[in-house]
Amino acid sequence: MINPSLLLRRAIQIDAVVSGAMALLLTFAAGMLAPLLQLPEALLLESGLFLIAYVALIGWLGLRATMPRLLVLAVIIGNAAWTLGSIGLLFSGAVSPNLLGQLFIAAQAIAVGVFAELQFVGLRKSSTAQVA
Numbered sequence: 001m002i003n004p005s006l007l008l009r010r011a012i013q014i015d016a017v018v019s020g021a022m023a024l025l026l027t028f029a030a031g032m033l034a035p036l037l038q039l040p041e042a043l044l045l046e047s048g049l050f051l052i053a054y055v056a057l058i059g060w061l062g063l064r065a066t067m068p069r070l071l072v073l074a075v076i077i078g079n080a081a082w083t084l085g086s087i088g089l090l091f092s093g094a095v096s097p098n099l100l101g102q103l104f105i106a107a108q109a110i111a112v113g114v115f116a117e118l119q120f121v122g123l124r125k126s127s128t129a130q131v132a
Contacts, residue, residue, distance in 0.1 A: 001066040001129040008122025012075065013062040015115045016055050022108065023051035037101030054078075066129040076123065079116035083109045 004012075026033070026048025034041035058075060061067055086109035089095060090102060097105065 002069050002072065002123070002126040003129050004067050005122045005125035008072070008119060008126050009062060011115060011118035011122050012058050015079075015119070016059040016062055018111065019051050019058070020055045023048050023055055026051065037104050038098040039095055039101050043095065072119065072123055076116050076119045079112050079119065083113040083116060086112070
């Protein structure tokens, strides 16, 4: 367990808020966004549904006085993987988004990458919790 630094706590909490907004957008507006971005509706909807579970996890994590170090590492690695996966999606040819869709994917990849970096730096600034 760690005593999270203020940076780590805030990075996780803000990640939860932003990811929650994205979860709502993708889950409830996938049908409207798909033609606008030229991305598959199923991809948008499934990403939104995944984010609901992710938000529940990091929302809970962000409210804890101490945090399990391995869980924080899993969040950081997951965010880094999401970033790399999003960039890979753009170059894979698996989807053919228009310019707005490309910007949408790139912007969320950058945002998630920034969260991963802030969380990593915040983890390094955190201290080990003392066992009573």
